[in-house]
Amino acid sequence: MSLVGIIANPASGKDIRRLVAFGSAFDNQEKVRIVRRVLLGLKAVGVDQVCYMPDYYGIVPRALDGLKVDISVASLNFDTKADQRDSVEAARIMEEKGATCIVTLGGDGTNRVVAKGTTRVPILPISTGTNNVFSYMIEATVAGLAAGLIANRAVPMEESTFSSTRLDVKLDGRVVDMALIDVAVCEDLFVASRAVWDMRKVRQVFFNRAEPGNIGLSAIGGQLHRIRAEQPQCLYLELGGDDRFVRAAVAPGLIEDVPIKSERVMNVGEEMQVCTVPSVLALDGEREVEVRPGQHAAIYLAKDGPVVVDVARTMSAAMTRQVFAWEKCPDMGGELTRSLSGRMERH
CATH class of the missing domain: 3.40.50.10330 (Probable inorganic polyphosphate/atp-NAD kinase; domain 1)
Structure with a gap:
């Protein structure tokens, strides 16, 4: 059966x-x-x-x-x-x-x-x-x-x-949610309409997948470093500055020049702090988690994501x-x- x-x-x-x-x-x-x-x-x-x-x-x-x-x-x-x-x-x-x-x-x-x-x-x-x-x-x-x-x-x-691996979202040391593709740290106070399209509000992005042919936030990372679906790594970018830019299709028909301040490849078991507080974390393109004043947030790369056909x-x-x-x-x-x-x- x-x-x-x-x-x-x-x-x-x-x-x-x-x-x-x-x-x-x-x-x-x-x-x-x-x-x-x-x-x-x-x-x-x-x-x-x-x-x-x-x-x-x-x-x-x-x-x-x-x-x-x-x-x-x-x-x-x-x-x-x-x-x-x-x-x-x-x-x-x-x-x-x-x-x-x-x-x-x-x-x-x-x-x-x-x-x-x-x-x-x-x-x-x-x-x-x-x-x-x-x-x-x-x-x-x-x-x-x-x-x-x-x-x-x-x-x-x-x-x-x-x-696949996954990106665990931690608040004050406790896992509260997860993402499969990317986590974006947005300078917002509320979840609002959920979807992310205005890159001026994004300060950090963690990519579990990054390919140059992707659409969405993943396309930004894909222009710098390829992270395939089965790789036990993720790419971290801090956005900002006026020296280095990436042109990417961040939404269907929406192409942006995104400023890049720094980058780093993370391995399974590593985590990085969320620097912008208060903020809203967008998980796989949708704002989901609010980081309130006084809270400590971090993104952890975990190995036990879903099995994919x-x-x-x-x-x-x-x-x-x-x-x-x-x-x-x-x-x-x-x-x-x-x-x-x-x-x-x-x-």
Whole structure:
């Protein structure tokens, strides 16, 4: 038996960066179509069961309407709040139920809260957010196939997934939150609209991933030092000064020249202090944690982040093992074919 979880965030792809920048909108009907294709991919690999997070739009039930799949699909039963707490609780319950893969629909913020619910179940993140570094822009049918391969253990985990690190946020020595991609220290007093786009207010940034081709704050670090998803390091930048600048796409259609004062590569187990107090810490692009006067805040690089499905490697491992290839073997009693799991079945 194999169980796949689906966490589809109905609020992703709708934040203020559609007004202050040029981010594309991802409506919930498109998420319905994505889930439909994921389910068809899961069916093709022989997944038995799917459980999903209930949401106010009913993304998964709408996807099932008129769709014929021989999979048991059930909603999780818990007291929903219609906010990010639902994703945390859904991920926790999915791990408890024995899910072997979780497919998420959302952006970096969605996956951050899912990782707060579980770091043990492999996550396959499909992008439906704004600044997407953690999640993939990928055809959902292929994502469903890859998730099914992981769930059925048809490919080895070491050839199809990687373990990410995470950035722990400490207040007065206690971990209060975490980020998967970056933490930005902003000269703000309140969380307000959450999303970060005005670089004039950012004083420090910690990057768990930094690639020159990324979008969002991660693009700034990516112009100076590459930090890949599987690397046990992070990049720290102090912003400011008038001598050195980086030009980066900090939001869709929004390109900024960002002043760089200093930089440092941190290793797992190291931490650095937050210098601006009071401030607000933006986690993966969204302001979440307020640092009040008199508090001491620090960012710690921890090794035990989420396990992430690498779709390209997963499909390559399936090709190497000929998971999706079989031969007909006629015999006197009918015809045998080799199934996806390697068993011989009569038709």
